Amino acid sequence: MIGSLTLDQLRVLVTIADVGSFSAAGRKLGRVQSAISQTISTLEDIQGVSLFERSGYRPILTDTGRVLVEQARLVLASAARFEGVAKGVRMGLEPELVIAIDPLVPSAPFIESLSALSLAFPNLPVSFSTEGLGGSLRRLRNDSTAIGICLLLPAVPDDITAYPLLRVRxxxxxxxxxxxxxxxxxxxxxxxxxxxxxxxxxxxxxxxxxxxxxxxxxxxxxxxxxxxxxxxxxxxxxxxxxxxxxxxxxxxxxxxxxxxxxxxxEEGLTIYAAHTRNRPLGQAGQWLLDDLRRRL
Amino acid sequence: MIGSLTLDQLRVLVTIADVGSFSAAGRKLGRVQSAISQTISTLEDIQGVSLFERSGYRPILTDTGRVLVEQARLVLASAARFEGVAKGVRMGLEPELVIAIDPLVPSAPFIESLSALSLAFPNLPVSFSTEGLGGSLRRLRNDSTAIGICLLLPAVPDDITAYPLLRVRxxxxxxxxxxxxxxxxxxxxxxxxxxxxxxxxxxxxxxxxxxxxxxxxxxxxxxxxxxxxxxxxxxxxxxxxxxxxxxxxxxxxxxxxxxxxxxxxEEGLTIYAAHTRNRPLGQAGQWLLDDLRRRL
DNA sequence: CAAATCCATCACAAATACCGATATTCTCTA
DNA sequence: TAGAGAATATCGGTATTTGTGATGGATTTG
CATH class of the missing domain: 3.40.190.290 (D-Maltodextrin-Binding Protein; domain 2)
Structure with missing residues (x-):
């Protein structure tokens, strides 16, 4: 068997931990109590550990159970993130947002926008690359980044749409x-x-x-x-x-x-937010761009 | 339905991403190709996204697919940790190792031991608590920590077994x-x-x-x-x-x-590794203690 | 002490996942 | 350029898994 652990088992486990009993978990999950009982039973069986102490009226988590519940929460959070990304895509979001920043660009002015971004799109995977002068432009043309925060010297190229954001002296x-x-x-x-x-x-x-x-x-x-x-x-x-x-x-x-x-x-070099003309920004990228322009 | 995402679907997804085709994934997972195809099909269906581009000879990941494969890897890694903890417990390990360290305790040489610990027991959840002078001792007597790294002034209490140590970072x-x-x-x-x-x-x-x-x-x-x-x-x-x-x-x-x-x-006085006499250390705790004493 | 609640177990039913066959499309080689 | 090999989607049948509902033993509550 490749692996018989099931997300459903984990969902049941943490639900029990949350509501305090098998029956209540069953009610919450829309299943009969016996189903809950059996699910936990097979989970314990397969993993070879005891999760609940069954001697009393209602089962209580063992030490092992407590730890595994926490682990299970992490797994479920991770799974939720998977579904969150899928949902974002379903609703028109880009699957990820790659941002390239040239090394001379200060980070400080962007941090507020980016933390707003992560609030607006909590499940959006964001990555940064900073890899030398000209790296942003190359990655833009590569289609390996959606937005470049960069210098554009001596002038803005024809295939690039760029908005001036700030100047660095x-x-x-x-x-x-x-x-x-x-x-x-x-x-x-x-x-x-x-x-x-x-x-x-x-x-x-x-x-x-x-x-x-x-x-x-x-x-x-x-x-x-x-x-x-x-x-x-x-x-x-x-x-x-x-x-x-x-x-x-x-x-x-x-x-x-x-x-x-x-x-x-004297007045400094202009820092642009740029994307290629032939690949328009996705929803989140556009949001970030707008936010940056509004702030700066 | 509470959530229909399945770990199995994710396992299939990343396997395909790894081996490059549905058929090969089927061979690797010991399933028929049609099963793979159907699994992915329902995954796409439920999540409402397109994971593969099917126009060609073999399906290739879409942008969305690529991102979701990475997300899936995270979910599976998380699930593997869950199973890792369970396995540790099955083999006699304590489910987690709680270590209490007093705030004044200097800390140079612990890191080697602890990274050795995380190597020896990679799935063991380790947690630290630092909550004021005397906190370690209280938690030891609480049974809410297995090992305390702490000052013991003016002397080592009778109910505590303690070994003098040194530092880490x-x-x-x-x-x-x-x-x-x-x-x-x-x-x-x-x-x-x-x-x-x-x-x-x-x-x-x-x-x-x-x-x-x-x-x-x-x-x-x-x-x-x-x-x-x-x-x-x-x-x-x-x-x-x-x-x-x-x-x-x-x-x-x-x-x-x-x-x-x-x-x-940071810097301090005489630092002990301590545990209560009446609750002997588990396997990992004992290992850590021995390692610390050997190094310091 | 009675009523209510909780859990484990069991047999049966429903859902679902897998298999095998088939048709189609594409790649690679002779 | 034709043919062999390999890949995928689809479909019906089967098998396995999973959930249901009833039952009985145990504990809490009032």
């Missing part, structure tokens, strides 16, 4: 021990050139998305956190989103770097 | 505003289940990384840093390496969460 920074930190004036192209620039790049297509390159020597990183390690270690300079470095600057662990004729827009 | 954490942060005792699976767990997963094969899943609801992340953002935002709980969260904990931006296999006390 970028700040060039360097560790205090680095030569550029002691410059004492705005850095020119000449100043920057000899030093290593720590750039984020698309892991799949390292040649793309290299905006704001100023140095000749650069090291590529896919992971923002790892780049930060190297930055703090005085390995080179780079631009970082302001929200990630402001406390580090305040603590003196990083020094802001002023660049002459910096091509990076 | 690994970190489940949650933001201060999260409900789990206000639990006030060790979290059991039942406590965790309703809350979102923030899990790291393989972006290529999101189904693979389901180790350590305790909640039924979880959001997947590829990126550790982004997960941390959501964690700090109070979105859910997760386990984090201690070196990454210790400063956050110090800042009060995170709260450590004591759960089943991850106890997290």
């Amino acid at each position: 970028m700040q060039a920074v360097v560790a205090p021990g680095h030569p550029l930190a002691r410059l004492g004036r705005a850095a020119t192209q000449i100043d920057l050139e000899p030093h290593v620039q720590l750039v984020l790049s698309d892991p799949i297509d390292p040649g793309s998305a290299n905006f704001g390159l100023a140095s000749v020597r650069f090291w590529r990183f896919v992971d923002l956190g790892r780049r930060l390690d190297f930055l703090l270690g005085g390995f080179g300079w780079c631009r970082m989103p302001e929200h990630l470095v402001s406390t580090l600057i305040r603590d003196g662990r990083l020094v802001p770097l002023c660049i002459e004729n910096d091509p990076t827009p | 690994m970190q489940a954490v949650v933001a201060p505003g999260h409900p789990l942060a206000r639990l006030g005792r060790a979290a059991t699976q039942i406590d965790l289940e309703p809350h979102v767990q923030l899990v790291l997963s393989d972006p290529i094969d999101p189904g693979s990384a389901n180790f350590g899943l305790a909640s039924v609801r979880f959001w997947r992340f590829v990126d550790l840093g982004r997960r941390l953002d959501f964690l700090l935002g109070g979105f859910g709980w997760c386990r984090m390496p201690e070196h990454l969260v210790s400063t956050l904990i110090r800042d009060g931006r995170l709260v450590p969460l004591c759960i089943e296999n991850d106890p997290t006390p």
Whole structure:
């Protein structure tokens, strides 16, 4: 036998635990008492454990029974989730919502929307991917994500529908021990050139998305956190989103770097919520998009 | 009908997903192909969704099907835990192991023993309680805990058998505003289940990384840093390496969460592992005690 | 002490799940 | 391009599972 455990057995078990007796459980479940009794009996039999102490007037849960009731609740909750997802699909929801977020995008502004989302669609499986610059766009075109929260440089591509959400200001920074930190004036192209620039790049297509390159020597990183390690270690300079470095600057662990004729827009880079034109958002995706636009 | 979803249907579904065809699933499950076909047919019918695309030679999972297969795996895993607990009991194990730890108890070396415990008894539900100084002792005398890890001042009472030990660590954490942060005792699976767990997963094969899943609801992340953002935002709980969260904990931006296999006390005096004389330890409890004494 | 409630057991009936055969569609190879 | 092999849906018959209803023993309640 593959496995003879039945959800029905578990439903009966927890119902008994809830209402306190076999008979009452029978009434609640619309079955005769003997059916309940037999169901529990076969459950005990197959699992080889004793769930109830039958010596008294009404059966009481054994220690084992108590624990297994809790386990059963988990199984049933899980099963309910299965049915919940199915129901969502039946009512027009997408089966899951995949969200891709580029690494430079701050999470904070999205958390409220997302917790509202999980309230509005409690059974919707949500997944996130953050996998390097350009990852969101690639996944959008892949159809492996429904929504991308990303930069779109130099411009919004034709096949993408995008809504601007917010801007992140970028700040060039360097560790205090680095030569550029002691410059004492705005850095020119000449100043920057000899030093290593720590750039984020698309892991799949390292040649793309290299905006704001100023140095000749650069090291590529896919992971923002790892780049930060190297930055703090005085390995080179780079631009970082302001929200990630402001406390580090305040603590003196990083020094802001002023660049002459910096091509990076003063008001910051625009973060878009995007989806592909040819695959419209599902109900939940649309909801999230609307909510984001309303909030931001 | 109370609920007509069947574990058998789910077993059939995931088997098909694994082996790739109805016929092969039938062979694997020892059933005729038509039985498989009918099972899936009724499952689709009852849930009101289309799981397979039947136009081709062999049915292929729809998007909905793919998601529901993952959900089904979770349900089956949960069911397997149920049966695992039952099996443990059948083989003489205690149905659960309750461990009480006093709040002042430091905690370094417990984690190795406990992860060894969860390896030796993978389905044993373990719960921790921490509820004030003297709580362990009270629970021991209550018979509501099997083992107490506690201070015993001024001396070991007569009714208690106690062995002096030392310390441990690994970190489940949650933001201060999260409900789990206000639990006030060790979290059991039942406590965790309703809350979102923030899990790291393989972006290529999101189904693979389901180790350590305790909640039924979880959001997947590829990126550790982004997960941390959501964690700090109070979105859910997760386990984090201690070196990454210790400063956050110090800042009060995170709260450590004591759960089943991850106890997290701090510094203290002489710590004993204790149990009452008149209720000898079960198999797993004895195992844990021996392991602790061997290591410390 | 009587009435009511609860549970286990048993035989029978109903539901349901499986099997085997068949028709059809698709893939792969000669 | 034809033919063999394999996959699936459908259908009727059978077998197994599951629920019913009645009965008897035990406990609580008033």
